Amino acid sequence: MSATSNILEVVKVNKSFHDPVTVPVLKDVSMAVKRGEFVSVTGKSGCGKSTLLYILSTMDTDYEGQVIIDNEPTFGLTGERLSQIRNEKIGFVFQFHYLLSEFSVLKNVMLPGLKLAKRSAAEIEARAMDLLKDLQVKDQALKMANQLSGGQKQRVAIARSMINDPMIIMGDEPTGNLDKKNSEIVFDIFQKIASEHKRSLLVVTHDNDFAARTDRTIVMDDGRIVTS
Amino acid sequence: MLGKGLADMMEASIGESVQVTTATGERAMLRVSGIFQSGIADADKVQCYANIKTVQKLLARPSSYYTDINVKLHDLLEAPAMGQELARRFGVDALDVQTANAQFETGSDVRNIISYAVGVVLLIVAGFGIYNILNMMIYEKLDAIAILKATGFSGSDVRRIFLLLSMIIGVAGGVSGLIGGFTLQNIIDNIPFVTAALPTVKTFPIDYSPKYYIIAVTFALLTTWVAGWFPARKASQVDPVEIIRGK
Numbered sequence: 001m002s003a004t005s006n007i008l009e010v011v012k013v014n015k016s017f018h019d020p021v022t023v024p025v026l027k028d029v030s031m032a033v034k035r036g037e038f039v040s041v042t043g044k045s046g047c048g049k050s051t052l053l054y055i056l057s058t059m060d061t062d063y064e065g066q067v068i069i070d071n072e073p074t075f076g077l078t079g080e081r082l083s084q085i086r087n088e089k090i091g092f093v094f095q096f097h098y099l100l101s102e103f104s105v106l107k108n109v110m111l112p113g114l115k116l117a118k119r120s121a122a123e124i125e126a127r128a129m130d131l132l133k134d135l136q137v138k139d140q141a142l143k144m145a146n147q148l149s150g151g152q153k154q155r156v157a158i159a160r161s162m163i164n165d166p167m168i169i170m171g172d173e174p175t176g177n178l179d180k181k182n183s184e185i186v187f188d189i190f191q192k193i194a195s196e197h198k199r200s201l202l203v204v205t206h207d208n209d210f211a212a213r214t215d216r217t218i219v220m221d222d223g224r225i226v227t228s
Numbered sequence: 229m230l231g232k233g234l235a236d237m238m239e240a241s242i243g244e245s246v247q248v249t250t251a252t253g254e255r256a257m258l259r260v261s262g263i264f265q266s267g268i269a270d271a272d273k274v275q276c277y278a279n280i281k282t283v284q285k286l287l288a289r290p291s292s293y294y295t296d297i298n299v300k301l302h303d304l305l306e307a308p309a310m311g312q313e314l315a316r317r318f319g320v321d322a323l324d325v326q327t328a329n330a331q332f333e334t335g336s337d338v339r340n341i342i343s344y345a346v347g348v349v350l351l352i353v354a355g356f357g358i359y360n361i362l363n364m365m366i367y368e369k370l371d372a373i374a375i376l377k378a379t380g381f382s383g384s385d386v387r388r389i390f391l392l393l394s395m396i397i398g399v400a401g402g403v404s405g406l407i408g409g410f411t412l413q414n415i416i417d418n419i420p421f422v423t424a425a426l427p428t429v430k431t432f433p434i435d436y437s438p439k440y441y442i443i444a445v446t447f448a449l450l451t452t453w454v455a456g457w458f459p460a461r462k463a464s465q466v467d468p469v470e471i472i473r474g475k
Binding site: 050054057059060079080083084086087088092094096098099100102111112115116160161164172 | 371372374375376377378379380381382383384385467468469472473
C-alpha cells in the first residue's frame with residue numbers, strides 16, 4: 001500500500017497554448033484523487049478541464065508543475081516509461097469509443113493486457129470475458145467491433161480500460177455520445193468500479209446530472225479550480 | 229589431338245595417322261590420339277596439340293625450348309598479381325587473362341552496369357509505391373494509432389508495427405520475385421539458341437548462381453525497409469492528444 005492514499009496528485013500545474021499567441025490555459029492547478037474515489041470535473045467549455053485531463057493522462061507532457069501517479073512523479077519521464085504507466089495504471093474512456101474495427105470485440109479488450117504481458121494470453125482472455133460479462137456485452141465478444149451499437153461500443157471501451165486493473169480510470173465525456181439510457185448504464189458501471197473494485201475514477205463531463213451524482217465534483221473556470 | 233572441326237574436314241578418326249608439316253618444311257606422321265571440342269568452332273577448325281617432346285623434335289629444338297606456358301588458376305582474380313610475380317622472378321613476358329581479354333571484360337562490365345541501373349530504378353519506383361501506400365495507411369489509421377498510444381503502446385511499438393508491415397510486403401515481394409525469376413530462367417534456358425560459332429551451346433546460356441538470388445532479395449528487403457522506415461517514424465510521432473481531442 002502506498003504512503004498516502006492519493007492515487008493521483010497534481011501540484012501547481014501551469015500550461016499555455018502558444019499558437020498563434022500565448023494563452024494560459026491552466027493556472028496553478030493543484031488537486032488530488034484518493035483511492036476508490038469517483039471524481040467528476042465540470043466547467044464551461046474552454047475552461048481547461050479536458051486539457052487538465054490529458055496532462056493527468058501523461059499523454060500531454062508540455063506543461064510546468066508536477067503530476068504524481070501512484071507516488072511516482074511523472075514530469076520529465078521518458079515517453080517509454082510514460083507508456084508503461086498508461087498501460088499499467090491508467091484506463092481511458094473517451095467520448096468516441098476508439099475500438100479497432102479490424103479486431104473482434106474480445107481482441108480489442110485484450111490488447112492493452114497483451115501489451116503489458118504480465119499474464120498469459122489465456123488468462124487475459126478469461127479476464128476479458130469476465131469484464132464483458134459484467135458489462136453485459138459478453139454475447140457480442142466475437143463480433144467485429146464495428147458491428148456493435150454506440151452504447152455497446154462504449155461498454156466495450158470501458159472493459160478495455162479495465163483489463164489491466166488500473167489504479168485510476170479517466171474519462172473524457174464518456175457519456176457525451178450516448179442517450180439517457182446508455183448514459184445511465186455507463187454511470188452505474190463507473191459507480192460499481194469505484195465502490196466494489198476500489199478503483200479511482202476521474203471523469204470530465206458537462207452533464208450536470210452526471211456530475212452531481214459522483215462522490216466529488218471539481219468545478220473549473222478559466223484555467224483555475226473554483227470548487228473541489 | 230585434333231580439333232573437332234579439323235578432324236571432320238580431314239575425315240580423320242582416333243587411331244589413324246595424319247601427316248604434319250611444320251613452317252620450316254619438316255614432315256612427320258603422327259597418330260590421332262584424341263579429338264577435342266573447345267566450344268568455339270573457329271578454334272576447333274585450326275588447332276591441334278601434340279606432346280611437347282614430339283614438337284621440340286619436329287622443330288629441331290633442344291628440350292629446353294618453350295614458347296608459351298599457359299597457367300590455369302583456381303581463382304582467376306589472382307592472375308594479374310601472379311603474372312607480375314612470374315615476370316619479375318624469371319624475366320619473361322607474362323600476360324594475365326584480364327589484360328588479354330580487356331575488351332571482352334569492358335563489354336560485359338557495361339552490360340552489367342546497364343542491367344543493375346535498370347534494377348535500381350525499378351526498386352526506387354517500387355519503394356516510392358510502398359512509401360505512398362504506407363503514408364496513406366497511416367492517415368487512415370490515425371485513430372487506431374492514437375488509441376494504441378493512449379492504452380500504453382509506445383512510439384517504438386507503433387514504429388515496429390509499420391516497419392513489420394513493410395517488411396512483410398518486402399519478404400512477400402522478394403520471395404515471389406525469386407520464384408518468378410527462377411521460372412523465367414527455366415523458360416529462357418529452354419529456348420533454342422543455335423549459332424555456328426558456339427557448337428556446344430544449344431539453348432540460351434543461363435547462370436543459376438545463388439549469388440544473383442541473394443543480391444535480388446537483399447535489395448528488395450533493403451528497399452522496403454527504407455520505404456517503410458519513414459512512414460513508420462511518422463506514425464510513431466503521432467500525438468494521441470491531438471487526434472482524440474480533435475473529435
